[in-house]
Every structure is written in C-alpha cells, then in structure tokens.
Amino acid sequence: MSSDQGQTNWPLQMEKIRDARDEAAFAAVFAHFAPRVKAFLMRSGTDAAMAEECMQDVMATVWHKAHLFDPSRATLSTWIFTIARNRKTDMLRRDRRPEPEDLTWGPEAEAPQEDVIALQQETTKLGQALAMLPAKQRDLIEKAYFGDLSHSEIAAETGLPLGTIKSRIRMALDRLRHAMG
Amino acid sequence: MTDIKHHLTDSLLMAYSAGTLPEAFNLAVAAHVSLCADCRATLEGFDAVGGALLDEAREPLADDSLAKTMALIGQGAPAVRQIRVDPVLPGPVADYVGGGIEAVRWRPAGIGVRQAILPTSSSATARLLHIKAGVAVPDHGHRGTELTLVLQGAFSDEDGHFKRGDIEVATEAVEHTPIADTGDDCICLAVTDAPLRFKSLIPRLAQPLFRI
Ligand SMILES: [Zn+2]
Numbered sequence: 547m548s549s550d551q552g553q554t555n556w557p558l559q560m561e562k563i564r565d566a567r568d569e570a571a572f573a574a575v576f577a578h579f580a581p582r583v584k585a586f587l588m589r590s591g592t593d594a595a596m597a598e599e600c601m602q603d604v605m606a607t608v609w610h611k612a613h614l615f616d617p618s619r620a621t622l623s624t625w626i627f628t629i630a631r632n633r634k635t636d637m638l639r640r641d642r643r644p645e646p647e648d649l650t651w652g653p654e655a656e657a658p659q660e661d662v663i664a665l666q667q668e669t670t671k672l673g674q675a676l677a678m679l680p681a682k683q684r685d686l687i688e689k690a691y692f693g694d695l696s697h698s699e700i701a702a703e704t705g706l707p708l709g710t711i712k713s714r715i716r717m718a719l720d721r722l723r724h725a726m727g
Numbered sequence: 728m729t730d731i732k733h734h735l736t737d738s739l740l741m742a743y744s745a746g747t748l749p750e751a752f753n754l755a756v757a758a759h760v761s762l763c764a765d766c767r768a769t770l771e772g773f774d775a776v777g778g779a780l781l782d783e784a785r786e787p788l789a790d791d792s793l794a795k796t797m798a799l800i801g802q803g804a805p806a807v808r809q810i811r812v813d814p815v816l817p818g819p820v821a822d823y824v825g826g827g828i829e830a831v832r833w834r835p836a837g838i839g840v841r842q843a844i845l846p847t848s849s850s851a852t853a854r855l856l857h858i859k860a861g862v863a864v865p866d867h868g869h870r871g872t873e874l875t876l877v878l879q880g881a882f883s884d885e886d887g888h889f890k891r892g893d894i895e896v897a898t899e900a901v902e903h904t905p906i907a908d909t910g911d912d913c914i915c916l917a918v919t920d921a922p923l924r925f926k927s928l929i930p931r932l933a934q935p936l937f938r939i
Pocket residue numbers: 731733734735759763764765766767
C-alpha cells in the first residue's frame with residue numbers, strides 16, 4: 547500500500563482519515579511522509595531529537611486537519627510541506643505565522659477527479675524540472691527553502707516553470723469561489 | 728477582488744512560502760493573498776516547490792515514532808482559530824487587531840493621519856494607517872522594503888493608483904508622496920523593515936514619537 551514510487555493514491559488515504567478516522571490509512575501516510583518531514587526539519591538546522599518531536603506534531607496535525615486537504619490545489623507532499631514549514635517557524639523563531647484566509651470545500655462539494663489528476667501531473671513535472679535545473683539555480687532554491695537566504699537575497703528569477711501549475715491552481719480557486727457564491 | 732493591479736513580487740511570495748520573512752511581512756503577504764487569487768496561485772506554486780524538496784530526503788525515525796504520534800492525536804485537536812469576517816480587514820489582519828475595523832485603537836500620527844501598530848516581532852513593523860480623504864503622507868524614501876496594502880479607499884503616488892487589494896512594494900530606489908483620494912478615507916496596512924527617510928524637517932522630528 548505504501549510504495550515509495552509515488553503510486554499510492556494519497557487523496558484516497560486522506561479521505562479515509564477524514565471520513566473514517568482510519569488508522570491503517572494514517573500509518574501508510576506516516577510511513578511515507580514522517581521520515582521526509584524529519585529530514586526536512588534537520589536540513590533546516592534542527593537537531594535530531596527536536597526534529598523527531600516536531601515531526602510527530604506535524605503528523606498529528608495532518609490527522610486533525612485532514613478535512614482541509616484539497617487535492618485539486620495541492621499534492622499531499624505540498625500540503626505536508628506547508629504544515630512542516632509553519633511548525634518550523636513556531637519552533638525556531640517563536641513567531642506567529644499569519645496565514646491567508648482559508649478557502650475550503652464544503653463536505654458535499656468534492657473536487658472533480660480529473661482536476662486532482664491534472665494537478666498531480668503538473669506537480670510531477672515541476673519536481674522533474676527542479677531536479678534538472680543547473681546546479682547554481684538549484685542551490686539557490688535549496689538555500690531559500692532551508693533558511694540560508696534572506697528575502698532580499700532571493701532572486702526573482704528562479705528558472706522554475708511555475709506557469710502551468712499556477713494556472714491549474716488558479717482554475718481550482720475560481721471553481722471554489724463559485725462554489726462559495 | 729477581480730481588478731487588483733498591483734501585486735507582490737515573486738521573490739516575496741517565494742520567501743513567504745519558504746518561511747524566511749519577518750513576521751510583519753508575513754502578515755502583509757497573507758493579507759494580500761487573502762484578497763488576490765493571482766498571488767494565491769503563485770504562492771501555492773511555490774509551496775509545490777517546497778513539496779518537491781520535502782520528497783527528496785529521508786531520515787530514520789525513532790522506534791516508537793508512530794505510537795507516540797497516535798498518543799499525541801489521542802490528546803485531541805488544538806483549538807481551531809475563529810475566522811473573523813470583516814468588510815475592511817482581511818482575516819489575518821483582524822486576528823492581529825483582535826476584532827474588526829471598529830476594534831482598531833488608533834493614535835494620531837500627524838495631520839490627517841492616524842495609525843495603530845500591530846503586535847509582531849521586532850524585526851519589522853506592521854501598522855494600520857488611516858489617512859483622511861485628500862491628505863498626503865509626507866514625501867519620503869526608504870532604507871529597506873516597505874509594503875503598503877490598501878484596505879479601504881485609495882491613494883496615488885509616483886508609481887500609480889492603488890485601490891483595495893493593491894499592494895505597493897517600495898524599495899530603497901523609491902521615493903514617493905502617497906496622497907489619499909478624495910471621497911473616502913484611506914485605510915492601509917503598511918509594513919517596513921527599516922525606518923523611513925523623511926525629507927522635510929517636521930516629520931523627521933516627529934519620527935521617534937510615532938515610530939514610523
Ligand atoms: Zn496579487
């Protein structure tokens with residue numbers, strides 16, 4: 547069930563956690579993502595013990611906020627990244643992290659399957675593009691995300707092809723706005 | 728919501744996604760994104776970059792990791808923050824005010840201008856500005872970056888005309904005199920990471936007093 551090749555249907559696992567508080571589904575999500583969250587926190591400068599504790603907190607949030615996951619706007623990796631990043635800010639800087647107003651689906655308005663699949667594909671392409679960037683640009687992006695660059699040092703030009711994924715997310719947002727009236 | 732003309736830069740959105748901005752800048756970004764679907768889509772694109780980086784590396788877990796996490800889950804969900812709905816203040820700003828626009832505690836900050844400093848960490852300052860219709864904010868330059876998000880009314884300066892939802896990103900190169908439109912009083916969220924440089928003498932004297 548929890549193959550590491552990205553074949554697992556994560557939106558389905560999240561639905562099971564959301565609707566049935568399914569512990570087996572959560573164990574699968576945990577087996578895949580917990581080691582990644584821990585590695586991410588350690589790359590951001592946290593020691594192993596702190597990263598372990600903080601990771602458990604992040605994964606508990608994944609359970610509690612399962613109803614806020616919208617697979618037509620973010621893959622599970624992306625969504626868990628945002629939770630880990632927020633937790634990191636709380637922990638390392640003791641700052642509050644202001645978040646934009648949430649736009650979430652009502653329980654009866656599920657995202658259409660084809661939008662979910664299209665977003666997964668765009669995200670995969672973005673990941674491939676990131677892997678193929680010239681070393682210098684890739685280095686810049688890693689430094690930005692792991693906290694080694696201040697905002698004024700981040701160049702606007704990253705060389706990342708964000709265009710298609712942006713328009714995909716934009717479509718999901720427009721549909722959401724319509725659904726909310 | 729549809730005709731926002733002045734947006735955040737990609738580097739600010741990327742830094743917000745990475746989590747490296749000062750708290751006050753995070754607030755301005757979160758407030759603009761609450762009003763702007765374009766920047767929200769760009770931001771969620773940068774979040775996807777973060778997701779791709781998350782996918783790359785793994786670290787072995789402690790033996791009792793999952794059991795401890797399930798125990799943590801068993802303690803129950805943390806309290807969910809109440810979403811405040813206000814016609815002027817976007818959700819994240821209302822959170823800092825602790826209520827809607829009527830709850831803002833204004834202080835005088837010169838002729839025709841009132842301000843309220845919001846409680847963020849000290850690395851940058853966030854404040855709400857209330858500028859009477861037709862009033863000009865004194866001509867000034869910037870030592871760092873200044874973000875000004877319009878929440879009500881509108882203002883004009885050398886860079887253009889800014890209405891609700893528009894955000895002006897001013898850097899060291901910018902020198903400007905924002906003037907509120909006649910008609911409606913202008914309310915803005917202004918964030919700075921360094922004191923502004925005023926040209927005329929009187930605002931310079933008043934500066935330490937008003938922390939602008
Ligand atoms: Zn925008």
